[in-house]
Amino acid sequence: MSNCNTMDIEAMAVKFKALSTPVRLKIFMELTQCCSPGASCDVERCIGDLASLVDIAPSTLSHHMKALNEAGLVDMQRDGKRILCSVNTKVLKQLSGYFNI
Numbered sequence: 120m121s122n123c124n125t126m127d128i129e130a131m132a133v134k135f136k137a138l139s140t141p142v143r144l145k146i147f148m149e150l151t152q153c154c155s156p157g158a159s160c161d162v163e164r165c166i167g168d169l170a171s172l173v174d175i176a177p178s179t180l181s182h183h184m185k186a187l188n189e190a191g192l193v194d195m196q197r198d199g200k201r202i203l204c205s206v207n208t209k210v211l212k213q214l215s216g217y218f219n220i
Contacts, residue, residue, distance in 0.1 A: 137190035
């Protein structure tokens with residue numbers, strides 16, 4: 120049985136919807152490569168670096184990053200002209216535990 124009784128299903132649906140686009144899933148996977156589920160991850164990546172990794176224009180990447188951020192999957196913070204992105208580790212733990220039997 121899943122943890123659906125203890126988690127807010129509506130909130131999880133928003134997260135899964137944000138990840139349902141192949142480009143967003145690829146971006147999220149790139150951001151999670153540095154840390155294992157449940158581990159603290161303090162690695163941040165610049166949006167410009169991510170654009171080259173997923174092979175899309177920075178403006179398109181910004182659109183996808185906004186959706187991931189609004190879903191609570193990633194954290195974003197401005198550092199001068201750069202925008203630094205990192206995985207929200209609390210949400211990563213929720214996602215990894217959602218389907219545990």
